[in-house]
Amino acid sequence: MTTLQQAKQLILTELKKAVGKEYTPIVDDLSYPPDAKLGDLSFACFSLAKGLKRNPVEIATEIAAKIGPKGFIRSIASAGPYVNFSLDDAAFCGAVVEEVAEEKNGYGTSDVGAKKRIMVEYAQPNTHKEIHVGHLRNFTVGQTVVDVLRANGYDVIPTSYINDLGANVARCVWAVKNVAGGIVPEGEDRISFLQRMYVEATSRGEADEAVRAEVSQIQRDLEEGKGPALATWKKTWKWSVAYIKAIFKDLGLPIDVWYFESDLIKDAKRTIEDLVRRNIVTSSQGAWIVNLEAEGLGANLLVKTDGTLLYNAKDIVLALRKEEDQHPARSIYVIDARQSLAMRQLFATLKRMGFTKDLQHLSYEFVTLKDSAMSARKGNVVRYETFRDEMVAMAVAETRKRHADWNEKKVAKTARAVAFSALRFGMLKQDLDKKITFDMAEAMSFEGFTGPYLMYSFARMRSILKKGAKGAKGRRGEGSKSRGWVPAEHALVLALAKYPEVVFGAGQTMRISTIAQYLFDLCQVFSTFYENAPVISAEADVQASRLAIVEAAAQTLQNGLALLGIETVDEM
Numbered sequence: 001m002t003t004l005q006q007a008k009q010l011i012l013t014e015l016k017k018a019v020g021k022e023y024t025p026i027v028d029d030l031s032y033p034p035d036a037k038l039g040d041l042s043f044a045c046f047s048l049a050k051g052l053k054r055n056p057v058e059i060a061t062e063i064a065a066k067i068g069p070k071g072f073i074r075s076i077a078s079a080g081p082y083v084n085f086s087l088d089d090a091a092f093c094g095a096v097v098e099e100v101a102e103e104k105n106g107y108g109t110s111d112v113g114a115k116k117r118i119m120v121e122y123a124q125p126n127t128h129k130e131i132h133v134g135h136l137r138n139f140t141v142g143q144t145v146v147d148v149l150r151a152n153g154y155d156v157i158p159t160s161y162i163n164d165l166g167a168n169v170a171r172c173v174w175a176v177k178n179v180a181g182g183i184v185p186e187g188e189d190r191i192s193f194l195q196r197m198y199v200e201a202t203s204r205g206e207a208d209e210a211v212r213a214e215v216s217q218i219q220r221d222l223e224e225g226k227g228p229a230l231a232t233w234k235k236t237w238k239w240s241v242a243y244i245k246a247i248f249k250d251l252g253l254p255i256d257v258w259y260f261e262s263d264l265i266k267d268a269k270r271t272i273e274d275l276v277r278r279n280i281v282t283s284s285q286g287a288w289i290v291n292l293e294a295e296g297l298g299a300n301l302l303v304k305t306d307g308t309l310l311y312n313a314k315d316i317v318l319a320l321r322k323e324e325d326q327h328p329a330r331s332i333y334v335i336d337a338r339q340s341l342a343m344r345q346l347f348a349t350l351k352r353m354g355f356t357k358d359l360q361h362l363s364y365e366f367v368t369l370k371d372s373a374m375s376a377r378k379g380n381v382v383r384y385e386t387f388r389d390e391m392v393a394m395a396v397a398e399t400r401k402r403h404a405d406w407n408e409k410k411v412a413k414t415a416r417a418v419a420f421s422a423l424r425f426g427m428l429k430q431d432l433d434k435k436i437t438f439d440m441a442e443a444m445s446f447e448g449f450t451g452p453y454l455m456y457s458f459a460r461m462r463s464i465l466k467k468g469a470k471g472a473k474g475r476r477g478e479g480s481k482s483r484g485w486v487p488a489e490h491a492l493v494l495a496l497a498k499y500p501e502v503v504f505g506a507g508q509t510m511r512i513s514t515i516a517q518y519l520f521d522l523c524q525v526f527s528t529f530y531e532n533a534p535v536i537s538a539e540a541d542v543q544a545s546r547l548a549i550v551e552a553a554a555q556t557l558q559n560g561l562a563l564l565g566i567e568t569v570d571e572m
Contacts (some may be wrong), residue, residue, distance in 0.1 A: 007087055012027065124160060140224060339365055391422060395416070420566065455566070515564065
């Protein structure tokens with residue numbers, strides 16, 4: 001039980017004594033007052049007053065008069081219909097700082113998910129295409145979901161499902177053979193070549209029915225594992241998969257299990273045949289569908305009229321394969337909002353098949369760059385490496401400007417950390433149902449709601465600790481029980497105490513933007529602390545105590561940034 005949980009339990013116990021048998025308060029009855037001057041925790045008397053048929057203001061006054069200071073509780077006061085509790089600096093704040101110091105990297109984690117396995121499927125790029133900016137929200141959201149669930153004690157299996165055998169792949173293979181003659185022009189990157197071939201095939205197919213027919217035949221042949229295009233597919237597949245894994249490594253994505261669409265084809269066909277026999281799949285105008293009109297989901301198209309399989313046909317088998325391989329209690333699909341109908345159709349079809357495991361579609365809106373509309377079909381995408389290198393270049397320029405005396409190795413390491421903080425935080429700070437227009441200059445700012453601002457706050461904390469270690473006048477933590485505390489110190493420690501609640505809440509709701517918002521708010525509170533509670537120039541006992549607070553703040557910020565996949569640096 002965290003220090004804050006202990007404080008809440010004490011308050012609930014005292015409230016129960018004061019209220020009597022008429023009402024049993026619970027944790028959800030406690031909230032945080034909008035103004036810190038009112039107190040740290042608040043109990044609203046509305047529900048109690050309704051049950052007693054009395055004025056909530058009078059009840060709040062009576063309850064406050066019955067409860068006195070005790071343990072973590074410093075004072076109690078009523079304000080209208082609320083009973084407000086202020087927590088003790090020495091007892092509560094001192095305990096929070098000690099808790100962070102003891103748990104270190106584990107601060108904020110819990111075992112609520114112990115012995116519960118969850119598969120998180122994310123990072124699902126197509127082969128034979130470039131990975132671009134539009135993929136980054138998927139990658140960063142999936143990675144953060146994995147880390148947040150692990151912080152809550154779940155056994156998480158990060159899973160990547162690679163689409164390597166759809167219509168897009170068939171188009172690319174057709175163009176490699178028929179447009180380029182199977183030859184990559186000298187000096188052209190293989191993946192750029194494949195992207196160009198995909199765009200060329202798409203363009204030609206839109207204008208020529210014969211091309212579309214040839215592409216369709218190639219897709220059928222590839223699904224059957226035969227035909228003259230198979231060798232071209234195998235060769236280009238190796239290029240693509242090597243490229244995808246290199247990007248995943250560069251981004252540090254934790255993938256434990258890989259599935260490929262091409263490995264599911266045979267099982268998908270067998271499964272559809274079985275579903276036809278069970279009358280779950282029926283024929284419709286030459287195609288094969290699951291009629292989901294009763295669920296308000298229309299027709300789930302599994303097999304096109306040309307005999308080729310659509311994504312949902314293979315996704316059915318993928319769900320069955322996941323269950324067979326890993327037996328997860330829950331499967332989370334991190335897939336963009338444009339696939340919401342397909343996901344609902346998939347889940348409804350699986351339910352008809354008798355599949356009862358918990359399935360969740362974690363959807364998100366798409367990303368565009370400022371002044372840039374992206375479309376893979378038209379070829380106007382911003383490749384990940386181009387985007388990354390431009391962000392790093394911006395960070396290098398800023399780092400050199402700040403530290404002309406640093407060597408190139410230190411500049412490069414710091415700049416990469418700063419650039420990736422900007423990239424990740426920019427993708428994670430918005431609620432998932434909000435579209436993102438990514439502005440590089442804004443994301444790279446050292447001020448405002450950005451990754452570099454959080455990184456800078458951490459570096460400032462480390463700088464204070466470094467100075468304190470050099471000229472320490474006493475042991476850290478001494479004096480916390482005997483000195484007076486200023487409001488800025490209390491506010492900072494209370495913010496630190498809330499961190500485990502934030503991590504737990506994010507693990508339950510999958511609203512990972514709450515972590516980004518919390519970390520930004522924490523840095524704002526620290527800034528106020530920095531301005532109003534001098535550390536190095538303070539008297540010995542005060543300095544030691546405040547250094548302990550700064551250390552707790554740095555640890556908490558570092559833990560939170562780690563959940564977002566952001567690596568900290570001590571100097572910026």
